[in-house]
Amino acid sequence: MKYKPLLIYLFISSVFLTLISSIWKIMATLQGLKLTVINFNVNFILALLLSLSFILIGKKINHQIKILTLSLFFTFSYILINESGPIWYDIGIFLITLFFTNRLKNYDTNLLKEDFISEKIVFDFLSLFAIVFFAFVILFPFYLMFVTSFKTQAALLFNPLDLSINFTNNLAEVFKSYFIIFKTYDFGRYIYTSSIVSIGTVIITLIFAIPAAYAVARLNFFGKTFLSTSILVIYMFPAIVLVIPLYTVFSQLGLRNSIEGLLIVYTATTLPVAIYMLQGYFKSIPKEIEDAGLMDGQNWFGIIIKIIIPLSLPAIASVALYVFMIAWNEFLFSLMFLDNPKSFTLSRAINHLTGDAETPRQYLMAGSVVVTLPILLIFVYFEKYLVSGLTAGSVKG
Amino acid sequence: MTDTLSKIEKRTAYTLLLPAVFLVFAIVLFPIFANIWISFKEVQLKDIRIPEPRAKKIVKTISEDNTKLKIVYRLRNSSLIENIDNIKFLDKLPTNIEPIDLDSRCTFRSKKIQCDFGNWEAKYRENFEIVVQNVNKVKIDKNSIKSQKPKLSGDADNILLTTKFTLKNFKQVFNENEFLDLLLTTFYFTFFGTVGAIVFGMFAAQLVNQKFYGRTFMRSILLFPYVGPVVALAYTWTLLLDPNSGTLNALLVNFGVLDKPINLLGQKYIELNLMGFDIKLRLALTTVIMFEIWRYFPLAFLFILARLQAVPKDLYEAAEVDGAGPLRKFVNITLPQITAILSILFMIRFIWNFNKFEDIFLLTGGASGTRTLPINVYQQGFAVSNIGMGSAVSIVIVVLLIIFMIVYFKLIGKRANEI
Numbered sequence: 001m002k003y004k005p006l007l008i009y010l011f012i013s014s015v016f017l018t019l020i021s022s023i024w025k026i027m028a029t030l031q032g033l034k035l036t037v038i039n040f041n042v043n044f045i046l047a048l049l050l051s052l053s054f055i056l057i058g059k060k061i062n063h064q065i066k067i068l069t070l071s072l073f074f075t076f077s078y079i080l081i082n083e084s085g086p087i088w089y090d091i092g093i094f095l096i097t098l099f100f101t102n103r104l105k106n107y108d109t110n111l112l113k114e115d116f117i118s119e120k121i122v123f124d125f126l127s128l129f130a131i132v133f134f135a136f137v138i139l140f141p142f143y144l145m146f147v148t149s150f151k152t153q154a155a156l157l158f159n160p161l162d163l164s165i166n167f168t169n170n171l172a173e174v175f176k177s178y179f180i181i182f183k184t185y186d187f188g189r190y191i192y193t194s195s196i197v198s199i200g201t202v203i204i205t206l207i208f209a210i211p212a213a214y215a216v217a218r219l220n221f222f223g224k225t226f227l228s229t230s231i232l233v234i235y236m237f238p239a240i241v242l243v244i245p246l247y248t249v250f251s252q253l254g255l256r257n258s259i260e261g262l263l264i265v266y267t268a269t270t271l272p273v274a275i276y277m278l279q280g281y282f283k284s285i286p287k288e289i290e291d292a293g294l295m296d297g298q299n300w301f302g303i304i305i306k307i308i309i310p311l312s313l314p315a316i317a318s319v320a321l322y323v324f325m326i327a328w329n330e331f332l333f334s335l336m337f338l339d340n341p342k343s344f345t346l347s348r349a350i351n352h353l354t355g356d357a358e359t360p361r362q363y364l365m366a367g368s369v370v371v372t373l374p375i376l377l378i379f380v381y382f383e384k385y386l387v388s389g390l391t392a393g394s395v396k397g
Numbered sequence: 398m399t400d401t402l403s404k405i406e407k408r409t410a411y412t413l414l415l416p417a418v419f420l421v422f423a424i425v426l427f428p429i430f431a432n433i434w435i436s437f438k439e440v441q442l443k444d445i446r447i448p449e450p451r452a453k454k455i456v457k458t459i460s461e462d463n464t465k466l467k468i469v470y471r472l473r474n475s476s477l478i479e480n481i482d483n484i485k486f487l488d489k490l491p492t493n494i495e496p497i498d499l500d501s502r503c504t505f506r507s508k509k510i511q512c513d514f515g516n517w518e519a520k521y522r523e524n525f526e527i528v529v530q531n532v533n534k535v536k537i538d539k540n541s542i543k544s545q546k547p548k549l550s551g552d553a554d555n556i557l558l559t560t561k562f563t564l565k566n567f568k569q570v571f572n573e574n575e576f577l578d579l580l581l582t583t584f585y586f587t588f589f590g591t592v593g594a595i596v597f598g599m600f601a602a603q604l605v606n607q608k609f610y611g612r613t614f615m616r617s618i619l620l621f622p623y624v625g626p627v628v629a630l631a632y633t634w635t636l637l638l639d640p641n642s643g644t645l646n647a648l649l650v651n652f653g654v655l656d657k658p659i660n661l662l663g664q665k666y667i668e669l670n671l672m673g674f675d676i677k678l679r680l681a682l683t684t685v686i687m688f689e690i691w692r693y694f695p696l697a698f699l700f701i702l703a704r705l706q707a708v709p710k711d712l713y714e715a716a717e718v719d720g721a722g723p724l725r726k727f728v729n730i731t732l733p734q735i736t737a738i739l740s741i742l743f744m745i746r747f748i749w750n751f752n753k754f755e756d757i758f759l760l761t762g763g764a765s766g767t768r769t770l771p772i773n774v775y776q777q778g779f780a781v782s783n784i785g786m787g788s789a790v791s792i793v794i795v796v797l798l799i800i801f802m803i804v805y806f807k808l809i810g811k812r813a814n815e816i
Binding site: 160269336371 | 403406407409410411413414416417418420421423424425426427428429431432435440445446447600601603604607609611615617618619620621622623624625626627628629630632633634636637642643644647648651652653691696699700703720721722723724748749752754755759771774775778779784787788791794795798802
């Protein structure tokens, strides 16, 4: 028997189990449990014993019975050694162990003799851990945002670790922050403004970009190569270098604090990428279809409306969603151009909330949920289109 | 025949392009050049309003039967610093109403009062009064007078359009001791933010490229940080990292990792002792970089995953037959396949991180050693209110950006379209 793979297996699997159970412990703490000791070393040894007994027992008994008994043993000793929690916490530990031992199904003394088994073990557990890690790291801030918006000021100060939502309370109390931001802080108006600005930007951008992209993709004219390279170059210039001149000019023209001003700027800054994305797709449409349209006596307007647009709806959807996302999330220009609360967009309104240090953070988080939820829902629902938009447009970000 | 066709084609192309090109020129290219102009001027935020003469009209009753009324115009120069020359005033009166004892600066002809007020110095104020009466001695409707708004016009220098130039802004930008520090902070932030995002993106892509239960779900949520609005996410992080009641600090203190909370976003340096070496780490900057990585690794992930999925499967199968382990496969097959995309990603992300403003602004506002060049544009222009300085810093950014772009196009520009 090779000892190196065995040691690596024992070490990696035990670290994995210990980390996962620690993450479970942290999550339980965030539900308001009073746990204060991670106990990494002891739990590691416990996990080591579990992995060792698993491999020693091998295939002598039925897999199901084996993992059940081993998990039960592990859970009981874990509860004995660590601080005790309520029953759901212990069940959680049990399920984690069950999942872990079930993962070990293929591991026995024969498997450890295979080629490159050490590497395979490391990769196996590393990717398993990475799944948990990425999911935790990404979702946690969103969870925090969501939960905080349902909390009261007193509860937040009393125990910042308690991130549980108690829906058994009076529902009006739970949703209080939302009532307040809509009533006192006028968030209904900001949602309206943000929607108008974002949808308006999408429509205007498409109206400008589709003909331009068609020209770049299909027609020959002087300066074509120059134009198509400069599209990308222009796209790379950031908003921050445009802000001061635009601010001064907009102040003098009285375009600040107006939706029109925002629409102009958002359209202009998203146009290059919209043209770039659309012309790539237009080029992939077979030219013969257009020639047939030309034969029927269509002019370019007819060709764009009747042939190009219907054929490139997926690309147009991608561009539309991408532009919508940019406009909805945009912050810098709305910070610069809007200082009258009547014309705020959602992002600017949330930023304005923080201007007053007295504003309770649950209102801030309720506002954040209001601005985040629509864009996440749109993303989940139209993921396919938005992902292709992101890939094409993500030279910027 | 063909000649006319190609002419028509050209004309069509220009017609189709013109609106888009015009808009982009006006809003994107014009400001970049306008920056050059402004950066050579001494302009403060308060100077950019064009001075204008203003009048507020008030109608007062002076007789009981209302056959006479007094109109008071509160005149003022809106600017506190600039003079206005050659001011003209115009107001209309309703039919049958005429002024009595009109001011010598004014004339009354065909229902119009026209005045020539000459020049007003800065902060000028005057209460200008006119008494009017009805020709037929009947009651005057107050509202008919009120509804008419007076018109004023005058000539004032627009400070942006004068030809006075100065090098002061650039001297100040480069002479400040902080400029080198500013540049270093920017590069530190840009470099580590970029590399971190790419490394995490590579791990995530490698992960999602395998088959496992919940893979599509994983792929969706991996993009959340990039899709979510920066304002909401930055404030959530601020809350998470808050020293007084933030979740992270509370957790670390709870489990005994820390004795007392640390202000991750408000502390410039932290002393660390790693294996006997005392390291002074830029704490707030590192935290901001962490946020940056968290928010932008999804983009790297998306790119790398797309590339990984295009790697032919038989390459791996052949390697397996040859007896290569997972590590060898990664180093000898996967890495060479993705180096091109990695270098492109690095260049693009480098340029974009270099320009990043919102994330730092929302997290720290540029305090505790997180002031980068873009933050400096904002601070000079809007916190110190020196528009000229802000523009000068913008110019520095643009110049650096052009250098990066030249390097980018020289190195990989042509290959970018192939991948």
